[in-house]
Amino acid sequence: MNQEFTKQIQDWLNLPHEQRDYAKGALYLLQLTGNQIMYRNLMANPRRNAEFIERQLQKRLSFRLQKLTHAQVEEMQSQVDTIAKKVLTPNSGENFKQGKRDDHDQLPDEIQALYVENLGIVQRMRELHMRLRSLSSEDNPARDCDRYPFLKELIDLDKKLHSNWETYDHYTGEDGAAVMEADAREESRKAVRLINLAKGRYAKKPSEELKSQILDLYGKVINPTDKLKKDLTDLGIL
Secondary structure: OHHHHHHHHHHHHHHOOHHOOOOHOOOOOOHHHHOOHHHHHOOOOOOOOHHHHHHHHHHHHHHHHHHHOOOHHHHHHHHHHHHHHOOOOOOOOHHHHHHHOOOOOOOOOHHHHHHHHHHHHHHHHHHHHHHHHHHOOOOOOOOOOHHHHHHHHHHHHHHHHHHHHHHHHHOOOOOOOOOOOHHHOOOOHHHHHHHHHHHHHHHHHOHHHHHHHHHHHOOOOOOOOOHHHHHHHHHHOO
């Protein structure tokens, strides 16, 4: 991949809109795609096609800056194929109904909103997946740079979808806060383990940086034991 050409595109996109030479932008797109018909259509009135030129160049610049290989894009495609099977099946609407809590109407507004947001996320994922499938055929496979933005957004949306479900499903608070009890306990146990490792190092070689790290970890401990408090007090950390 020609990094000098990548820099030229980046410099062009960094210019204020009024300073951009859209004919040059159209030429960059021709160099990237080899699409002569698109180039001729754009050159009929480059400024009128400014938004299209900018969007297409930005999409391809993002891909080039990632420095992704074909194998990495194929791995993303494999992830999306798995996501589609799990999330975008015809009966996913029924799955949503089954996932709705019995006490949904009693939940705080911000927790109910996560359920509604997930409906919108799945709809957006369907749209992206359809556009991704329409990009190519067996005779005309899509370029990696064309597939990449759709693949990335689908993967990011899937993460958001699952994060929302986690918060929605595990909400137990009465004060409107989503309490992830299992995660909090695990984080507390992990913090204790890291403190026990760090306090030995601190005893041998005290430093403000290490002390700060231990205090940050201590703040994550749920109901610290008297022994832990005493150890840290003796070390002068508490």
